[in-house]
Amino acid sequence: GAVVSQHPSRVICKSGTSVKIECRSLDFQATTMFWYRQFPKKSLMLMATSNEGSKATYEQGVEKDKFLINHASLTLSTLTVTSAHPEDSSFYICSARDYPGRNEQFFGPGTRLTVL
């Protein structure tokens, strides 16, 4: 199957700093990527849909100015957590489809963010 990578796999930062997480589709082009967040012992929650060449679509309750998404190419989407606070500590996971409408969605390995 298609492979999605994320970098970094783990990051620890101080409160108030910004953190960028990269999501790459390694062997396919993805016009759309998705960002999820997962708190400990909870399920994944969709944060936003990242569209190549256009603005991201955010789910209700997700602050677009705090979680900046850039989908500059067909293989890369980035999520920047701005002015991170301890409550932003979570497991961030991206996913992509290799073509629109495909049933199978490919997930990255996730990025563990800890804000001190």
Place this chain on the structure above:
Amino acid sequence: DAKTTQPNSMESNEEEPVHLPCNHSTISGTDYIHWYRQLPSQGPEYVIHGLTSNVNNRMASLAIAEDRKSSTLILHRATLRDAAVYYCILRGTYSGGGADGLTFGKGTHLIIQP
């Protein structure tokens, strides 16, 4: 999205078959039934999907009730590596526009005993 209901946890023995149930009584005619699983500290992994007919692949089988209000994921011979949270997700027919994220429920935590 239509809601799914799964048991919180299930336990099985290694090398035995596992049947993971999912209820989706409000499923619409165009909803596909998807199963993903998530191993500890990893991103989810696609397992299988179906619409009306039973489906088989190298990982599992999916049995869909005739009225489509329930389905069962079948792992034919569980191994310790199958210990994960299994999510049953409904997804409607893609209508374009890119908005195609998945709605995850709580899933079933599958415990495999050696």
